[in-house]
Amino acid sequence: MYGTPQLLVAITVTMTTAVLIAAVAHIRRWTPLLQLGATIAALAVLAIPLAAPGALRGAMPLGESAVNVFSAIWTSWRRLTTIDLPVGTDDGLLMPVILLVLTSTVIGVGMILRTSRGELAALFPIAIMCWALLWGTPSPSPIWQPLLLATTTVAHVTILRQARRRRRAERTTSSLPRRFGAGLVAVVLAVLIGAGAALAADLGDRVVLRESPRDPEVELVATSPLAQFRANFDPETRGDVLMTVSGLSTDDRIRVATLDQYDGEVFSAGTSDLARTSGRAQGAVDSRQIGVSIQGYEGVWIPTVGQVESLTFVGPRAPLLSQSLVSDRDETLLAATEGLVADDGYSLMVQPSPTADSLQQLEPVDSEGNGAQLPVSALDWLAGTTAEASTPGEALASIVHSIRDEAYLSHGTDDSEAASRPGHSSARLDAVFSGEHLIGDQEQFAAATALMAREIGFPSRVVVGYMPPEGGTVSIRGHDATAWVEVHTSIGWVAIDVVPSNTGIPEEQETSSQPDQQPLPPVPPALPEGGQPNTDDAGMHTNPVQPPVDPADRMLWLRWVLVVVGLLLLLALPLATIVVIKLLRTRYRRSVGDPEQRALGAWRDFVDLAIDRGRDLEGDRTRQEYAGEDSQVLAFAKATDAAVFSRSQTDEETVDDLWRRRAELLGEIDRSRSGFDRLLSHVTLRSLTPQLFGVPASDAEQTALHRRRESTVALQE
Known part of the structure; x- marks a missing residue:
């Protein structure tokens, strides 16, 4: 799908960071909000080095890269389905992988360390696999990939369940090898049977979000450079420098456009088969690097050398050009719909084209x-x-x-x-x-x-292209223009x-x-096939249909505002969800059930919200024991006991009085706290999932909870 080793680097670094965050959160007993903040901070730190490493090398402006990468958090999902494979890493296309791996690893490792249902963490890599299937290629994956995932999932579940059994009965003989072996055999048989059934049924390619490998919306309307060939030899401009190219060998040609359609008037490029593509991040080990700096050249056609394996734009317009990059099916024709102008630049990794001795x-x-x-x-x-x-x-x-x-x-x-x-x-x-x-x-x-x-x-x-006068670093001028023929052999x-x-x-x-x-x-x-008008009076290096757009006209400040607002909304969404859950919980306790249940709901709601404000778990203590020496809480506890255990029916006035006391007690607690602490209490998860997120509890409370669970099991038996 990505076609670059940079994907493996991004996954390794992101997963390692996520494991460290989850482990430290478990050891230090971090609150959910603190763990969420650490995860967001890690994403902010890792995003640019992993998704746009060229910004750290100075290949492109850091500010532009930041806007491009962080906006890709919500824009790259669609681009992944409209760009041709392999998608490469330009334009922040690695952000979905970084985001998925970071969040799933933090949550999954946290579940393994903090809950009794760590087996459910296996759902996260399965979810990532499903995402890769939906956003990836229609071609079926090799059989070893689902087999490897199934094997590791069985090993994960088996080890955790066996560890739990050994904690309950330490002297039992371990059945881990037998259980893992049996599970592995079952998985292998299931995969083989499924693969055999798929082959027998001849299912063909799978259905994915990428309906077609070519994007039908891409349109490129530009003048054929062969029709404007003679303009390069105008006596007044033939000596002007068009571009500077480095890394050339003596037999290199600079290709501008490949033209394969002829209608009796003009040779033109077939633009009906163009699709959005990525420059891809890396070339082969023996690839050669070519650098191109644009000066007087203008146009949508991108000058290249040999067989291009990767293309990376540099300069202030690098993100804009990367988003507008298109190519034909054979990738012999590269164009940027935004057009190249002065001060643009890019780096190529190339392989030599085939040559014939005779x-x-x-x-x-x-x-x-x-x-x-x-x-x-x-x-x-x-x-x-x-x-x-x-x-x-x-x-x-x-x-x-x-x-x-x-x-x-x-x-x-x-x-x-x-x-x-x-x-x-x-x-x-x-x-x-x-x-x-x-x-x-x-x-x-x-x-x-x-x-x-x-x-x-x-x-x-x-x-159509240029013939450099020598190798090395060369300034290409108009009179270096040439045209040659390519035949398919x-x-x-x-x-x-x-x-x-x-x-x-x-x-x-x-x-x-x-x-x-x-x-x-x-x-x-005439208008040749492909929509390329033959306008002989335009210069070869101009694009009259789609002139380059000044970056200042794109309101960069508005993009920054949208990025900041988007990040704030992304951060506020889980916090708002927590607040809504707590409000619904309070409303349910206040309005559902008979009067005794609603009276008890007032006490439970007070305890939960008090936990959010820093109090300990109630544990196995009675309400009056939990109140301790606090006279107001003690009075509230006694009133609740009277309402719950009274022989007479509890009336609505008593229920309303208990809920009023709850509100007054919480108000007393809030008056002694700062505004930030009061805000923090509304978004913490301490009362929602105390065991999952490690609410501090004393050894006595943990022992009491353990005794309570044992007694409950004994009563059930």
């Missing part, structure tokens, strides 16, 4: 023919170039070598270059291949080669350069005009 040896995979979009002149050129080829690999090699050796490279922006118009429509390609010389740049030759590769059986696509997608080696003006161009130089009627704008 084009002649390549064999197509999933062969497809799609040459109908090639103009007749290009088909004639293709037939003549590949006439002697006997295999698809040899035909591909003939195409590439012919373009490299015979064509002329011209961007049409310099007087020393041959005239060359931009565009790669069918009409533009016809002009290239019908002329006396093949004149164009990477835009035309990459598009033509991709279409010719499809004609001879290779699935192909065009990639038995070893994967292989990149092929189709940059002509010839530059300048052909000799024939000086004395005669070529058909390629004649002005052609303007091609009307």
Whole structure:
């Protein structure tokens, strides 16, 4: 589900902290409120280091990370079902795991240490397993996972029950091995029978909250970068620095966009299969780290290198970009719907792309023919170039070598270059291949080669990007832009350069005009498949549909207010629940039952609320013994005894008088206490579950309670 070792680190640290909190609370006899406060404090301390470790390394602002992480307490649950797998750890997506493990471990260990029903603590890991099933992948888990959980659950229950039996009868022979062995055999048989039944029934994938691995709501509308390729070579801006990339090797290419759809006018990216994704936190051991700092580049397309295994945004807009990250199914196309602007940055962990030693040896995979979009002149050129080829690999090699050796490279922006118009429509390609010389740049030759590769059986696509002039840390400028072809072969997608080696003006161009130089009627704008408009007058590095949003416009202060209010409400919810439970308990004792029961309810309610205010348990003492030397409480105890044990029917006036005395006594106790102590008494759990939360009691009280339980059992027998 997460696909990163950072999950194991977060679980280990969180579980260890939770065990320590529960153990200290048991040893020090903490009140429930103090234990809750310690748990919330631990969550506040661990959240950023575990869910956003980049903030501690300075990779992103600490304030932004805090807002992102703590708001994820209630927002990440839905994002986990809308982001593509593996979800990674960006955008606070680890917070549900941290929250579940922390609370379940604190409560579960507390139940084991403080109650006589510690076996129920096994429900918490089972609940976490059910959460992982609902929010995880539809694919079934390996059989060893439920078997391991069932085995540890049986061991947990068996050990606790056996320990309880030994405390009751210390001289009995331990049956732990026999009981554990029998339970383990039963579990193994049950799992095997269940697994066999599931296999026989062929149940298939399980039903989870993640209805589809792709998010149908993701839409990306942006200009095809190949349609704006020539803008990179504008004489006024071609030398501007677009980005600085570190960690490059000498043979690296910087990929901007992968374009696989062609409608006769423009190559575009298929955006119908995009889904929200996570950058994932880690790469493989042998991965290489690439750092990218954005300067003049703008657009939704994210420049990458090789095969990306992880992506981590840095800078002030890192959380915003992380939430808007999308990719295609093969993760060859990465985009951020918010768009990259100056001062953005990110770190990549990459693996090298497959390379081919010889084009002649390549064999197509999933062969497809799609040459109908090639103009007749290009088909004639293709037939003549590949006439002697006997295999698809040899035909591909003939195409590439012919373009490299015979064509002329011209961007049409310099007087020393041959005239060359931009565009790669069918009409533009016809002009290239019908002329006396093949004149164009990477835009035309990459598009033509991709279409010719499809004609001879290779699935192909065009990639737009940059060719770094050297390795190491390099400043990428506009004139470094290039385009190449990728064909799908038995070893994967292989990149092929189709940059002509010839530059300048052909000799024939000086004395005669070529058909390629004649002005052609303007091609009307078309809307390619995927919703990408072909707007030739926009710059390559702009995103006219979705311009980047200034972070100041997002009212950061409002996000902080919402986070604080949300945390306060989260803290107040369990406290309000405690207050409501006590009010309902008092109301029940005041209104339900006959007069004797309601009279006794006044005393019980007084004792419980007095316990909340610091008094001891009543234990096995009588009411008058519990009152001690306090004359007012003693009078209340005698009045209660008279009402409960009277031979005559207790009237309503007596009941009302007892409840009035209860209120007066509690008021006397409160008058001697501070306002904070009075508030604390309303939210403590001492009177609700005294044994569970360790209300202090003397040894004499504990002995009396034990004798009382033994006598009750004897009477029942």
